[in-house]
Amino acid sequence: MAKISIIRRNEKRQALVKKYAVQRDALKKVLKNPKTTDEDFFMASRKLAELPRNSSPTRVRNRCSITGRGRAYYRKFGVSRIQLRELISYGKIPGVIKASW
Numbered sequence: 001m002a003k004i005s006i007i008r009r010n011e012k013r014q015a016l017v018k019k020y021a022v023q024r025d026a027l028k029k030v031l032k033n034p035k036t037t038d039e040d041f042f043m044a045s046r047k048l049a050e051l052p053r054n055s056s057p058t059r060v061r062n063r064c065s066i067t068g069r070g071r072a073y074y075r076k077f078g079v080s081r082i083q084l085r086e087l088i089s090y091g092k093i094p095g096v097i098k099a100s101w
Contacts (some may be wrong), residue, residue, distance in 0.1 A: 002068030010061050015078045020055035024048065 030036055030044040053059065062073040064080035072081040077093065087093050 002063065002070065007063065007068045007069075010063060013060045016052055016055040017057050017060055024051060024055065045046055081098075 007085050020060045027048045030040060031048070036044070059072050062075065064073060064083055065072050065078045066083045067080060069080040069082070073079075074084055075079065077084055077087075079087065084093075087096060
């Protein structure tokens with residue numbers, strides 16, 4: 001199980017991403033527009049740099065919803081490989097069976 005502090009830190013990051021998503025998208029549109037003047041481009045890039053670092057979606061880590069494990073995460077199920085194997089063997093995930101040949 002991951003430390004509670006690490007899980008909470010990741011939750012704070014998710015909240016910041018949600019809070020600044022509209023602002024960040026608007027600034028990125030200005031930066032991607034080829035018709036943007038140099039002045040506007042530099043202003044938008046400066047404002048983007050002034051936003052909190054943790055408001056960037058790339059800083060959010062996918063974590064297992066059961067244990068909080070940050071590695072070997074399966075997006076489709078929302079759990080780590082260890083928990084996925086356990087849930088499959090108990091028959092808790094419908095339509096998934098262990099291979100045997």
